[in-house]
Amino acid sequence: MRGTGALEQLGQEIQNIENNSEQRLSQIAGQVVQDQVSLADVISELEDDFDCAMRPRIGDTYRRPSTVAWKENRNELVLPEPLRSQITEVYRRIDSWGDVVESGLNPNLGSVELNSTIAALTIEIPKVVASLAELQKPGRRAG
Numbered sequence: 001m002r003g004t005g006a007l008e009q010l011g012q013e014i015q016n017i018e019n020n021s022e023q024r025l026s027q028i029a030g031q032v033v034q035d036q037v038s039l040a041d042v043i044s045e046l047e048d049d050f051d052c053a054m055r056p057r058i059g060d061t062y063r064r065p066s067t068v069a070w071k072e073n074r075n076e077l078v079l080p081e082p083l084r085s086q087i088t089e090v091y092r093r094i095d096s097w098g099d100v101v102e103s104g105l106n107p108n109l110g111s112v113e114l115n116s117t118i119a120a121l122t123i124e125i126p127k128v129v130a131s132l133a134e135l136q137k138p139g140r141r142a143g
Helices: 008-056 068-073 081-102 112-136
Strands: none
Touching: 008 068, 008 081, 008 112, 081 112
C-alpha cells in the first residue's frame, strides 16, 4: 500500500473527515448559542411587554410595547409549531396595541379594543414566556 500511495491517501481522507467534523460541530455549537441568545432576547422583550401590559399607562399617555427582538429573530428561531403560532398571535396583539398607541389615543377617553387586547396579553404572555423558557433548559433545542 505504501508503494502505491494508498496508505497516505487513506490517511489524508481520515484527516479531512476529522477536520470537517470539527468544523461542523463548531457550526452547530455556534447555532445553539445564537438560538439561545435570540430566545433570551425574545423572552426579555415579552417580559417587558408584560410589565407594560400590567401598567399600560404613564400619566396621560399609553406605554409603547416592543416587537423589535421578535422581528429581528423570528426567521432564525426554529420553534415547535404550536408555540410558533402562539407567539405569532401574541405579537399580532402587541402590534395592535402599538397601533393604538401610535394613533395618539388619550387614555382618559379609554378604548374597549385596547383594554381587551391588554387583558388578553396579561394572560397569554406568561404562558408563552414559560414555554420559551422551557426550551432554554440545558439539553433542549428549539427545533
